[in-house]
Amino acid sequence: MSAPAVAAPAARPGIGRTIARNQWVVGLYLLLAALLAFTFLIKPGYGPADIESLAISVLPIVFAAAAQAVIVIAGGIDLSIGSLMALTNVVAAALMAQSGEVGAVGVVLLVLILGTLLGAVNGILVVVSRVPDIVVTLAMSFVWAGAALLVLGSPGGSAAAWFMALADGTFLIEWLPRAFVTMVVVLAVIWIPLRRSRLGLSLYAVGSDRVAALRSGVPIGRTKIAAYAIGGLLAGIGGLSLSMSTGIGLPVPGPYTLGGVAAIVLGGVSLAGGRGGLMGPVAAAFILALIRLDLVFLGVTSDYSQVIQGVVLVLVVMIGGLVELRRRRA
Amino acid sequence: MTEHLLEATGVVKRYGGVTALRGASLAVRPGEVHALLGANGAGKSTLIKILTGTVRPDSGSFRVGGTERTIRSAAEARAVGLASIYQDPSVIPDLDVRDNLRLTRTPLDAFRGWMAELGIPDLPLDVLSRDLPLPTLRIVDLARALAAEPQVLILDETTAALPADLTERVLEVVGRQRDHGRAVIFISHRLIEISTLCDRATVLRDGQTVGVVPIEPGAEDRIVALMLGPQAERPETERATGPVAAGIVGAALLGAEAGPGGADAGPAPTAAAAPGELRLAARGIGAGSRLHDVSLELRAGEVLGVVALEGQGQEELFETLAGARRPTAGTIEVDGRPVRFHHPADAIRAGVVLVPADRLQALLPQRSVRENVALPFSAPFRRWGLRRGAEEPRKVSAAIERLQVDTRAQAEVRRLSGGNQQKVTIARWVALGVRTLLCFDPTRGIDIRTKRQIYALLRELADQGAAVLLYTSELEEIRLACDRVVVIFGGRVVDVMDAALADEPTLLRAAYALPPDAPLPVLDEAAS
Numbered sequence: 001m002s003a004p005a006v007a008a009p010a011a012r013p014g015i016g017r018t019i020a021r022n023q024w025v026v027g028l029y030l031l032l033a034a035l036l037a038f039t040f041l042i043k044p045g046y047g048p049a050d051i052e053s054l055a056i057s058v059l060p061i062v063f064a065a066a067a068q069a070v071i072v073i074a075g076g077i078d079l080s081i082g083s084l085m086a087l088t089n090v091v092a093a094a095l096m097a098q099s100g101e102v103g104a105v106g107v108v109l110l111v112l113i114l115g116t117l118l119g120a121v122n123g124i125l126v127v128v129s130r131v132p133d134i135v136v137t138l139a140m141s142f143v144w145a146g147a148a149l150l151v152l153g154s155p156g157g158s159a160a161a162w163f164m165a166l167a168d169g170t171f172l173i174e175w176l177p178r179a180f181v182t183m184v185v186v187l188a189v190i191w192i193p194l195r196r197s198r199l200g201l202s203l204y205a206v207g208s209d210r211v212a213a214l215r216s217g218v219p220i221g222r223t224k225i226a227a228y229a230i231g232g233l234l235a236g237i238g239g240l241s242l243s244m245s246t247g248i249g250l251p252v253p254g255p256y257t258l259g260g261v262a263a264i265v266l267g268g269v270s271l272a273g274g275r276g277g278l279m280g281p282v283a284a285a286f287i288l289a290l291i292r293l294d295l296v297f298l299g300v301t302s303d304y305s306q307v308i309q310g311v312v313l314v315l316v317v318m319i320g321g322l323v324e325l326r327r328r329r330a
Numbered sequence: 331m332t333e334h335l336l337e338a339t340g341v342v343k344r345y346g347g348v349t350a351l352r353g354a355s356l357a358v359r360p361g362e363v364h365a366l367l368g369a370n371g372a373g374k375s376t377l378i379k380i381l382t383g384t385v386r387p388d389s390g391s392f393r394v395g396g397t398e399r400t401i402r403s404a405a406e407a408r409a410v411g412l413a414s415i416y417q418d419p420s421v422i423p424d425l426d427v428r429d430n431l432r433l434t435r436t437p438l439d440a441f442r443g444w445m446a447e448l449g450i451p452d453l454p455l456d457v458l459s460r461d462l463p464l465p466t467l468r469i470v471d472l473a474r475a476l477a478a479e480p481q482v483l484i485l486d487e488t489t490a491a492l493p494a495d496l497t498e499r500v501l502e503v504v505g506r507q508r509d510h511g512r513a514v515i516f517i518s519h520r521l522i523e524i525s526t527l528c529d530r531a532t533v534l535r536d537g538q539t540v541g542v543v544p545i546e547p548g549a550e551d552r553i554v555a556l557m558l559g560p561q562a563e564r565p566e567t568e569r570a571t572g573p574v575a576a577g578i579v580g581a582a583l584l585g586a587e588a589g590p591g592g593a594d595a596g597p598a599p600t601a602a603a604a605p606g607e608l609r610l611a612a613r614g615i616g617a618g619s620r621l622h623d624v625s626l627e628l629r630a631g632e633v634l635g636v637v638a639l640e641g642q643g644q645e646e647l648f649e650t651l652a653g654a655r656r657p658t659a660g661t662i663e664v665d666g667r668p669v670r671f672h673h674p675a676d677a678i679r680a681g682v683v684l685v686p687a688d689r690l691q692a693l694l695p696q697r698s699v700r701e702n703v704a705l706p707f708s709a710p711f712r713r714w715g716l717r718r719g720a721e722e723p724r725k726v727s728a729a730i731e732r733l734q735v736d737t738r739a740q741a742e743v744r745r746l747s748g749g750n751q752q753k754v755t756i757a758r759w760v761a762l763g764v765r766t767l768l769c770f771d772p773t774r775g776i777d778i779r780t781k782r783q784i785y786a787l788l789r790e791l792a793d794q795g796a797a798v799l800l801y802t803s804e805l806e807e808i809r810l811a812c813d814r815v816v817v818i819f820g821g822r823v824v825d826v827m828d829a830a831l832a833d834e835p836t837l838l839r840a841a842y843a844l845p846p847d848a849p850l851p852v853l854d855e856a857a858s
Contacts, residue, residue, distance in 0.1 A: 017456060201425060201433045208424035214384060215420035216434050217405030274424035 024268040024320060028283040031316075035290045043297045048174040055177035056167055056245045058289045060085065062183055063238030064260035065267065065281040066191075067119075067231040072264060074227035075207035075273030076133045078122055080141035081235050082257035086250065087148040088115050088239025093157025093249025104160035112236050118144065119232015123225035141257070148251040157249040167244040179245070183282075186237060191278050194230070203227050208274025262313055263288060268320070288313070333396060335360045335513045336381075336412070336482045341390030343376050343537075348775065350376040351387070351537040356515075358482060363505060363514040365524045365545070368534035369557045369838065370640050370803040374517055377534070378486050381515075382414045383407040395481065408434075411481030415488045417641070419471040423460035427470060430459060440477035448473055449499045465492050472500065483507060484515040489523060490641060501527050519639040519819075521550055521842050535559050550844060558834055606630030608666055609766050609797035610651065610682060615660035617646040621821040623660070628766065628797045633788055635812030635829055636801040639841050643821035644801050648770045651799070652684035653677030664766075678706065683759045687771035689751035692758075695744035699735060700726055702743050703758045729761035730754075733787065749773075749780025756787065766797045773802065785811040805837045819843040 019026060040046050064081050071078045088111050095107040122140055126133045167179040194200045202223040205213035214220055238256065243249065260281075267284035269276030291312055295305040336358040343351040351373045358364045368374050379385035381392075383401040392399050394410045401407045407414075421430050431441055445453055448469050459467060468488060475483060485504065489497045505527055507514050516528055524531065525545055533541045533556040541556040543549055610628040615621065621643040628634050638644045649655040651662060653671030661668045664680045671677045674684070686692055693702050703726045733753045735746075743754060752772055759767060769788065773781040788798050789811055800811060808815055808829055815832045817825035817840040825840045839845075 017454075021458065198433065201429050204425055204429075205422045205433055208422045212418075212420040212422050215382070215404050215414075215416065216422065216430070217403065217408055218433065219403070219405075274422075 022279075023323075025277070025280045025283065028267065028280055028287065032283050032287050032290070035287060035294065039290060039294055039297070042294065048170065051175060052170060052177040052179070054286075054289060054293065055179040055183070058285050059167060059179050059183055059241045059245060060238050060254065060256060061259045061263060061289070062187075062282055062285045063234050063241055064256035065263035065285050066187060066278050067234035067238060068257075068260040069264045069267070069269050069276060069278055069281050070194075070203065070234065071227050071231040072269050072271060073207050073273060073276055074203040074224055075210070076123075076126060076224060076227060077137065077261075077271070078119075078228060078231050078235075079134060079137040079257055080122060080144050081231070081238070081260055082253035082255070083141040083144035083148065084115065084118055084232060084235040085239040085242060085256050086253040087118070087144045087151070088236040089242040090148045090152040090157065090249035090251045092240055092243045093159060094152050095157075096159050096163070096243070097157045099160070101160050101162060104163050107160075108163070108240060111240055112233060115236020115239065116229050116233040119235065120225055120229035122232065123228025126228065127221040127224050141253070145253050148253070152249050152251045155248055155250050157243075159243045159247045163240075164244055164247055167241065182244075187278055187282070190230070190234070195277070199223070199226060204274055206273075259285075259288075265317055266313060333360070334358060334393065335395060336515075337393040338377070338381065339391050341377060341380060342388045343373075343380060343385065344388055349537055351380075351390075353538055354390075354534060355539045356381075356532050357542075358513045358515060359530075360511040360513055361508045362529040363508060363516055363527050365528040365531035366515055366517050366534070367524070367531050367553055367557065369805070372534040372557070373537040374534055375486065376537075378414060378484055378515075378517070381407070382412060382484065408478060408480070412484065413475040413478050413480035413482075414484035414486060415468070415471050415475055417487045417490065419464070419467040421459045421467050421471055424458065426456045426458050427453065427462075428455040430470075431455075431474060434474060434478070436474050436477050440479075441473050444473035444476040444503075445469065447499075447503050449496060465496060468492060469496065469500075476503070480512070482513045482515060484517075486517045487519070487641065489518060489520065497523075519642070519842065521553075521844060525549070533557055550842075554835060554838055554842070554844075558838060606632075606795065606797075609664070610799070611663040611666075612647075612651065613661045613663065615647075615650055615657040615662065616821075617643070617650050617655060618658055619821075621646045621650070624818070624821070624823055625660075626799075626816055626823065628799050630765070630795050630797050631792055632813045633792045633798040633800055633811050635808045635815040635832075636799065636818060637805065637808060637815055637832075637837050637841055638801070638818040640803075642818050642841075644818055645770070646821075647818070648684060648768050648799075648801065651677075652682060652768050654684070678764075681764050682766045682768065683764050685752070685755050685759070685767055685769040685772050687774040689748060689755060690744075692755045693743050693751060696742055698741050699730060699743060699746070699754055702754050703729055703761050706758055706762045725761045729757040733757045733760065734783075747777070747780070749776040749784065752776060752780075752784060753787070756784070756791075760791070765795065767791065767799070769798060769800045771801055771803050773804070773807070781807070782810070805834045805841075808832050808837060817841055 064085060067081050068078060091114060092107055092111045095110070096104050099107050122137055125131075125140065126136045129136060165178070166182045169178050170176055171178045171181045202213070202218045203226070205216060205218050206220055206223045206227075210220060242254070263284040264276065264281045265271065266287065267276065267281030269281060288309065291309055292305065295308060300308065334357045336356070338357075339355045341351050341354045343349075354373055354377050356366065356377065366374050366377070376385065380387045380390070381401065383403045383406050386402070392401060394412070399410050401410065401412070422433065425433065428438075431438060445451060450466065450469055453466070453470070459470070462470070472488065483504070489500060492500065501523060504514055504516070516524065518524055528545045531543045531545055531549070531553060532539055533543065533553055535557060536559075540559065541552075543552050543556065606629050608627055609630050612624055612626050614623045614625050616623060624643075624647060626634065636644055636647070646655060650657050653674045653676050656672070662671065663669065664682060669676075669680055671680070677683065694705070704722055733756060735750055735753045735757060743751060746754065756767070756772075767788070773784055776784070785807060788800060792798050802808065802811075809832060812829040812832075815827050815829050815837070816823050817827070817837070819841065820843070824843050827836070827840070
C-alpha cells in the first residue's frame with residue numbers, strides 16, 4: 001500500500017497495453033464476428049444484399065450513437081438527438097426538393113451547420129441555465145420535434161440522386177456496402193482529428209474529473225458546449241443519413257435517442273463520463289441490429305424479441321461490469 | 331524594500347453568511363520558501379484557491395512580479411507563473427500521462443527531467459492515470475508543475491500522503507527552487523518540515539493575516555501563539571464560565587416535563603463522570619495508509635474528545651467505527667465483544683451511530699422533523715413494513731421535545747437552522763435509544779448559542795449513560811464537553827489527556843505533535 005506502490009505497474013509492451021486497455025472493444029468485435037457467423041449458420045442464403053441492407057439500416061443509429069458518445073464522454077447527455085435527426089432530415093428533404101443535383105451540395109453543408117448550431121443551443125442552455133442536462137435536452141427534444149413538423153407537415157421532400165448513391169450499392173467488392181464505407185469515412189474524418197486535438201482531450205478531461213480539469217486549465221463551460229455542438233453535427237449527419245436511405249423527409253423522430261444510448265452503453269462508453277470512444281458504439285449498433293435480425297430469422301415474435309434484446313443488453317453490460325471489478329481487485 | 335514576487339493584500343471572501351477571509355494578505359519574496367500556517371478553518375485553502383484562480387475573491391488586490399493582476403482561471407494563474415499542487419492530484423484519471431501533459435501543454439523533456447530528479451525516472455507515459463498509485467500521481471502532478479517553470483510554486487499538503495523517502499526527495503527538490511530566484515508557498519501540518527524547509531511563515535487566524543515570522547530556532551512558539559491569538563487571560567475565564575454555562579443550558583434543555591433526568595444536570599457536569607462499563611473499543615485499528623494502530627476505549631457516561639488537524643485520519647477513524655469503512659487492521663469491540671461491521675446498519679443495530687458534520691448527509695431535507703426522527707423506526711422493515719403502532723409517535727414526540735428542536739419550520743427539515751438540523755439528527759438516535767454516539771464535528775458552521783446547547787446535550791446524554799466520541803475542530807470547545815481527549819497526528823494516537831487540563835495551547839501543540847512546553851503542568855513526563 002505504501003512505499004513499493006510508488007513504482008509504475010509492471011511494464012507491458014505498448015501494443016499489449018493498448019489491447020488490454022481496449023479489451024471491451026476487442027470483445028465486442030469478436031462478439032460481432034460470432035453473431036455474423038451465427039447468422040450465416042441459421043440463414044444459409046444470407047448474402048451480400050442482406051449485408052448491404054443491414055449496413056443501410058444501421059447507418060442512422062450509428063450516427064445517433066456517435067453523437068451521444070461525444071456528449072456523454074464529456075459528462076453530459078442529450079435526449080434530443082432523435083428529434084434533431086428528424087429536424088435535420090426534413091430540412092434536408094424540403095430543401096433538396098428545390099435545389100437540384102448541384103445545389104444539394106450546398107444543402108448538405110447547410111444542414112451540417114444547422115445541426116452544429118442546434119447542438120450548440122442545447123449545450124449553451126445546459127451550461128448557462130445550470131438545469132440538469134437530462135431535463136434541458138428532454139424539453140428541447142419537444143421543441144426540435146415540433147420544429148420538424150413545422151418544416152414538413154407530412155412525409156415528403158426528396159433527395160439528390162448522387163446523395164442517395166452514397167448509401168446505395170457496394171464499393172469495389174460485393175461484400176462491402178457503400179453505406180458502410182460512407183459511415184467509416186465520415187466518422188474517421190470527424191473523430192480521428194478530434195481525438196488527437198486538445199479539444200478532444202478536454203472532452204475526456206471534463207467528463208472524467210471536473211475539478212482536475214478545471215485545475216488543469218480546461219474551460220469547463222466552453223468544452224461542454226463544444227461537445228453538444230459536435231453531437232449536433234453528428235446528429236445532423238444522422239438526419240442526412242435518413243434522407244440518404246429513404247429519399248424523403250420524415251417529420252417524426254425515430255427510436256434513435258434511446259437506441260443511441262443503448263449502443264454507447266454496450267459500446268463501453270461510461271454514462272458517468274470520461275471513458276470510451278466511437279469504435280465500441282459502432283460495433284454495438286451492429287450487434288444490436290444483428291440480434292434483432294437473428295431473432296426474426298429464428299421466428300421469434302416481436303414481443304418476445306424485444307424482451308430478449310433488453311435482457312441481452314443488460315446481461316452484456318453486467319458481465320462487463322464484473323470483468324472490470326475483477327480487474328480492479330486483481 | 332524588497333521586490334515581492336507575489337503580493338496579495340486585503341483579500342476578502344464570503345460564502346453566503348460565512349466569512350472565510352476578512353482581509354488576508356500574503357507577500358512572497360524571490361528565493362524563499364514561504365510557509366502558510368493557520369489552525370483548522372483559518373482560511374488557508376480559500377486563499378490558495380483564490381491565488382490559483384479556482385475561486386473568485388469578493389475583494390483584494392494581487393501583484394505578481396510587481397504588476398497588478400487578476401487571476402480568473404487556472405490557466406491564467408499558470409500564465410502569470412503561479413502553479414499549485416493540491417492535496418488530491420489534478421490529474422485526469424481517464425487520460426494517460428502523456429495526454430495529461432498535452433492537456434496542460436507541459437514540455438515532455440522537462441517533465442521527464444523532473445520525474446528523474448524526484449526519483450521516478452522511467453514512468454511509462456501511456457499508462458492511464460487511474461491505474462497509477464496515488465503517491466506516483468502526486469509526483470507526476472509535481473513534476474508537471476515544475477516543468478512549467480513557475481515563478482511561485484504552491485504546495486498544499488503535498489507531502490501528507492507520501493512515503494518518507496519520497497517526501498525527503500520532494501522537499502529537497504522544492505528547496506532548490508530558491509536558487510533560481512523563484513519562490514515556493516508551502517502548506518503543511520508537519521512543523522518539522524516547515525522548520526527544515528521554510529524561510530518565513532505567514533500565519534492566518536479567522537481569515538486574517540496575524541503575523542509573518544522568520545523561521546528560526548524557537549519560532550514554533552511564536553507561530554503557535556499567533557495561531558491562538560490574544561488570549562492570555564482567556565483560559566481562566568473559560569475554565570470558570572464554560573462548564574457552568576453548559577450546566578445552565580443543560581438544565582434548560584431538560585425542561586419541566588423531562589422530570590427525573592433534571593437532577594443529573596448539576597452545575598458542573600464535567601465532574602460527574604465516573605466511568606461506566608466499556609462500550610466501544612478500538613484495538614489497534616488501521617485504515618489503509620491513513621490510520622495506523624489506533625486504540626481507544628469509550629465508556630458509558632463519558633464524552634471522549636478527539637483532537638486532530640485536518641486530514642490526520644480522524645474521518646477514517648469515525649467511518650471505521652461507524653461501519654462505513656472496513657478496518658484493514660485491528661478489531662472493534664462493542665460491549666466487550668469483537669464485532670465486524672459490514673455496513674452502517676450493522677453498527678446501528680449494535681447501538682453505534684454516526685452524527686456527521688454535514689447534517690444533510692444524515693437527514694431527508696424535504697421531509698418533516700417527525701419523519702426524520704422516526705426514520706430509523708421504519709428503516710429495517712420491522713413487522714413486515716408496518717410502522718410501530720402507539721409506541722413510535724410517543725418516542726418521537728418525547729425526543730423532539732427533549733431536544734428543544736425549534737419546530738416552527740418543522741414541515742421541511744431543510745428550512746431549519748443548521749443547529750436545529752443537528753438536533754434533529756441527534757433526536758433521531760435518542761428516540762431510538764442509541765447508547766453510543768460518534769459525533770464528527772457536529773457543530774460545524776453552527777451559531778455559538780446552539781453550539782453550546784449541543785455540547786450540553788451531549789454532556790447530558792453521557793451523564794444519563796450514553797457513550798459519546800466527539801471530534802471537534804474547535805479546540806476551545808473541548809473542555810466544555812469532554813472528559814478525556816485523544817490527540818491524533820499522522821493517523822496515530824499521539825497523546826491522551828484529561829480534558830480539564832487540555833487548554834488550547836496545549837491541544838494545539840499536541841495536535842502538531844510538538845513536545846508540550848515545560849511551564850504548563852500538562853503531563854508529568856513532560857521533559858524536553
